[in-house]
Amino acid sequence: MPVLEIAAGVIAVAVAFVVIGRAVRLWWKYRGARVITCPENLRPAGVSVDAAHVAANPFAKTPQLRLSSCSRWPERAGCGQQCLSQVAATPEECLVRNILVQWYAGKRCATCEQPFGEISLAGAKPAVLCADGVSVEWSEIPADRLTETLAAASPICFACHMGNTLVRSHPELVVDRRRPADSRTG
Numbered sequence: 001m002p003v004l005e006i007a008a009g010v011i012a013v014a015v016a017f018v019v020i021g022r023a024v025r026l027w028w029k030y031r032g033a034r035v036i037t038c039p040e041n042l043r044p045a046g047v048s049v050d051a052a053h054v055a056a057n058p059f060a061k062t063p064q065l066r067l068s069s070c071s072r073w074p075e076r077a078g079c080g081q082q083c084l085s086q087v088a089a090t091p092e093e094c095l096v097r098n099i100l101v102q103w104y105a106g107k108r109c110a111t112c113e114q115p116f117g118e119i120s121l122a123g124a125k126p127a128v129l130c131a132d133g134v135s136v137e138w139s140e141i142p143a144d145r146l147t148e149t150l151a152a153a154s155p156i157c158f159a160c161h162m163g164n165t166l167v168r169s170h171p172e173l174v175v176d177r178r179r180p181a182d183s184r185t186g
């Protein structure tokens with residue numbers, strides 16, 4: 001019966017959409033770098049969850065979490081991955097990008113004093129002005145050092161970060177306006 005075949009086809013497509021939709025949501029939820037407290041030394045460590053593995057089991061009762069990387073590997077590669085209980089308990093709070101976005105909330109650029117407003121993860125992101133005066137992008141901060149880096153740093157907007165980087169990499173392009181026009185002093 002063609003009607004039954006069409007109905008079966010529609011149901012199959014609908015089921016496929018549900019499965020794929022759930023897999024994509026799981027993948028999105030568990031992808032990205034995270035900061036956890038390593039149960040072995042009680043210090044921050046940067047980890048990533050194998051998001052593809054979680055997404056491949058979309059209807060598991062509990063998410064099938066396993067690490068794909070850790071800042072303490074390869075030395076501690078054989079660990080029991082007990083830190084995954086922290087990821088399972090608060091998956092959003094330990095996500096590096098969420099920690100960074102929250103850090104800018106209500107702050108202004110340390111250089112131009114523009115407020116940051118809402119930060120788009122798709123567009124040009126603000127940077128971090130470290131205690132040594134060097135501004136770095138998010139990807140340049142090791143996850144296991146994120147907390148201590150942010151504690152001593154200031155937020156800086158993308159435009160000021162670009163200017164800062166240009167001055168550092170091409171100091172010859174910068175005109176020092178404080179220098180007198182004629183520096184021959186005899």
Ligand SMILES: [Zn+2]
Pocket residue numbers: 109110111112113114156157158159160161
């Ligand atoms: Zn700025």
